[in-house]
Amino acid sequence: MNAESTLARLIYPTLGRGNPAEDSDDETWRWSALCAQSDPDEFFPDKQGRGGSVQAKRVCARCPVAxxxxxxxxxxxxxxxxxxxxxxxxxxxxxxxxAVAAAS
Structure with a gap:
Protein backbone atom coordinates (compact mmCIF):
# COMPACT_ATOMS: atom_id res chain seq x y z
CA MET A 1 0.00 0.00 0.00
CA ASN A 2 1.47 3.36 -0.93
CA ALA A 3 1.59 6.44 1.29
CA GLU A 4 -1.23 8.19 -0.57
CA SER A 5 -3.70 5.35 -0.18
CA THR A 6 -2.67 4.87 3.45
CA LEU A 7 -3.24 8.53 4.26
CA ALA A 8 -6.55 8.61 2.42
CA ARG A 9 -7.72 5.46 4.21
CA LEU A 10 -6.71 6.78 7.61
CA ILE A 11 -7.93 10.33 7.23
CA TYR A 12 -11.07 9.64 5.20
CA PRO A 13 -12.20 6.09 5.96
CA THR A 14 -15.68 6.81 4.62
CA LEU A 15 -14.65 8.86 1.58
CA GLY A 16 -17.08 8.23 -1.22
CA ARG A 17 -19.43 6.38 1.09
CA GLY A 18 -21.57 9.18 2.40
CA ASN A 19 -21.66 12.24 4.54
CA PRO A 20 -19.01 12.98 7.20
CA ALA A 21 -21.85 13.80 9.60
CA GLU A 22 -22.82 10.13 9.40
CA ASP A 23 -19.49 8.91 10.79
CA SER A 24 -20.38 6.61 13.66
CA ASP A 25 -16.93 6.31 15.19
CA ASP A 26 -16.68 9.87 16.54
CA GLU A 27 -13.74 10.61 14.27
CA THR A 28 -15.38 13.35 12.25
CA TRP A 29 -12.31 15.45 13.06
CA ARG A 30 -10.68 13.73 10.07
CA TRP A 31 -12.80 15.77 7.69
CA SER A 32 -11.08 18.96 8.91
CA ALA A 33 -7.52 17.62 8.68
CA LEU A 34 -5.22 19.84 6.62
CA CYS A 35 -3.03 16.90 5.67
CA ALA A 36 -5.82 15.67 3.41
CA GLN A 37 -5.17 18.74 1.26
CA SER A 38 -1.41 18.13 1.13
CA ASP A 39 1.01 15.74 -0.53
CA PRO A 40 0.76 12.45 1.40
CA ASP A 41 4.47 11.78 0.89
CA GLU A 42 5.20 14.71 3.20
CA PHE A 43 3.61 12.79 6.07
CA PHE A 44 5.51 9.58 5.41
CA PRO A 45 9.12 10.76 4.94
CA ASP A 46 11.79 8.22 4.19
CA LYS A 47 14.80 7.72 6.44
CA GLN A 48 17.16 9.32 3.96
CA GLY A 49 15.57 12.69 4.43
CA ARG A 50 14.05 14.43 1.43
CA GLY A 51 13.21 17.25 3.81
CA GLY A 52 12.24 14.87 6.58
CA SER A 53 9.22 15.87 8.57
CA VAL A 54 9.65 19.65 8.39
CA GLN A 55 6.90 20.35 5.85
CA ALA A 56 4.45 17.95 7.49
CA LYS A 57 5.03 19.58 10.86
CA ARG A 58 4.34 22.99 9.31
CA VAL A 59 1.00 21.72 8.04
CA CYS A 60 0.20 20.18 11.42
CA ALA A 61 1.05 23.42 13.21
CA ARG A 62 -1.77 25.14 11.30
CA CYS A 63 -4.21 22.25 11.50
CA PRO A 64 -7.34 22.78 13.61
CA VAL A 65 -7.50 19.08 14.51
CA ALA A 66 -3.85 18.32 15.26
CA ALA A 99 2.42 5.77 31.01
CA VAL A 100 4.71 7.04 33.79
CA ALA A 101 2.23 9.77 34.69
CA ALA A 102 -0.65 7.29 34.78
CA ALA A 103 1.32 4.95 37.04
CA SER A 104 1.98 7.71 39.57
Whole structure:
Protein backbone atom coordinates (compact mmCIF):
# COMPACT_ATOMS: atom_id res chain seq x y z
CA MET A 1 0.00 0.00 0.00
CA ASN A 2 1.47 3.36 -0.93
CA ALA A 3 1.59 6.44 1.29
CA GLU A 4 -1.23 8.19 -0.57
CA SER A 5 -3.70 5.35 -0.18
CA THR A 6 -2.67 4.87 3.45
CA LEU A 7 -3.24 8.53 4.26
CA ALA A 8 -6.55 8.61 2.42
CA ARG A 9 -7.72 5.46 4.21
CA LEU A 10 -6.71 6.78 7.61
CA ILE A 11 -7.93 10.33 7.23
CA TYR A 12 -11.07 9.64 5.20
CA PRO A 13 -12.20 6.09 5.96
CA THR A 14 -15.68 6.81 4.62
CA LEU A 15 -14.65 8.86 1.58
CA GLY A 16 -17.08 8.23 -1.22
CA ARG A 17 -19.43 6.38 1.09
CA GLY A 18 -21.57 9.18 2.40
CA ASN A 19 -21.66 12.24 4.54
CA PRO A 20 -19.01 12.98 7.20
CA ALA A 21 -21.85 13.80 9.60
CA GLU A 22 -22.82 10.13 9.40
CA ASP A 23 -19.49 8.91 10.79
CA SER A 24 -20.38 6.61 13.66
CA ASP A 25 -16.93 6.31 15.19
CA ASP A 26 -16.68 9.87 16.54
CA GLU A 27 -13.74 10.61 14.27
CA THR A 28 -15.38 13.35 12.25
CA TRP A 29 -12.31 15.45 13.06
CA ARG A 30 -10.68 13.73 10.07
CA TRP A 31 -12.80 15.77 7.69
CA SER A 32 -11.08 18.96 8.91
CA ALA A 33 -7.52 17.62 8.68
CA LEU A 34 -5.22 19.84 6.62
CA CYS A 35 -3.03 16.90 5.67
CA ALA A 36 -5.82 15.67 3.41
CA GLN A 37 -5.17 18.74 1.26
CA SER A 38 -1.41 18.13 1.13
CA ASP A 39 1.01 15.74 -0.53
CA PRO A 40 0.76 12.45 1.40
CA ASP A 41 4.47 11.78 0.89
CA GLU A 42 5.20 14.71 3.20
CA PHE A 43 3.61 12.79 6.07
CA PHE A 44 5.51 9.58 5.41
CA PRO A 45 9.12 10.76 4.94
CA ASP A 46 11.79 8.22 4.19
CA LYS A 47 14.80 7.72 6.44
CA GLN A 48 17.16 9.32 3.96
CA GLY A 49 15.57 12.69 4.43
CA ARG A 50 14.05 14.43 1.43
CA GLY A 51 13.21 17.25 3.81
CA GLY A 52 12.24 14.87 6.58
CA SER A 53 9.22 15.87 8.57
CA VAL A 54 9.65 19.65 8.39
CA GLN A 55 6.90 20.35 5.85
CA ALA A 56 4.45 17.95 7.49
CA LYS A 57 5.03 19.58 10.86
CA ARG A 58 4.34 22.99 9.31
CA VAL A 59 1.00 21.72 8.04
CA CYS A 60 0.20 20.18 11.42
CA ALA A 61 1.05 23.42 13.21
CA ARG A 62 -1.77 25.14 11.30
CA CYS A 63 -4.21 22.25 11.50
CA PRO A 64 -7.34 22.78 13.61
CA VAL A 65 -7.50 19.08 14.51
CA ALA A 66 -3.85 18.32 15.26
CA UNK A 67 -4.66 17.41 18.87
CA UNK A 68 -7.34 14.92 17.83
CA UNK A 69 -4.98 13.49 15.23
CA UNK A 70 -2.19 13.03 17.76
CA UNK A 71 -4.56 11.43 20.27
CA UNK A 72 -5.75 9.02 17.58
CA UNK A 73 -2.18 8.07 16.69
CA UNK A 74 -1.22 7.52 20.33
CA UNK A 75 -4.32 5.46 21.10
CA UNK A 76 -3.87 3.31 17.99
CA UNK A 77 -0.08 2.97 18.24
CA UNK A 78 0.49 4.34 14.74
CA UNK A 79 4.02 3.33 13.77
CA UNK A 80 4.50 5.31 10.58
CA UNK A 81 4.17 8.88 9.46
CA UNK A 82 3.67 12.26 11.05
CA UNK A 83 0.53 12.48 13.17
CA UNK A 84 -0.52 15.61 15.03
CA UNK A 85 2.86 17.14 14.27
CA UNK A 86 4.83 14.33 15.91
CA UNK A 87 7.17 11.75 14.45
CA UNK A 88 7.18 8.09 15.41
CA UNK A 89 9.99 8.69 17.89
CA UNK A 90 8.23 11.71 19.42
CA UNK A 91 4.99 9.75 19.79
CA UNK A 92 6.85 6.89 21.45
CA UNK A 93 8.31 9.33 23.99
CA UNK A 94 4.85 10.81 24.64
CA UNK A 95 3.39 7.35 25.23
CA UNK A 96 6.17 6.60 27.71
CA UNK A 97 5.63 9.90 29.51
CA UNK A 98 1.89 9.30 29.71
CA ALA A 99 2.42 5.77 31.01
CA VAL A 100 4.71 7.04 33.79
CA ALA A 101 2.23 9.77 34.69
CA ALA A 102 -0.65 7.29 34.78
CA ALA A 103 1.32 4.95 37.04
CA SER A 104 1.98 7.71 39.57
Missing amino acids: TECLDFALENHEEYGIWGGKTRRERRALRSTR
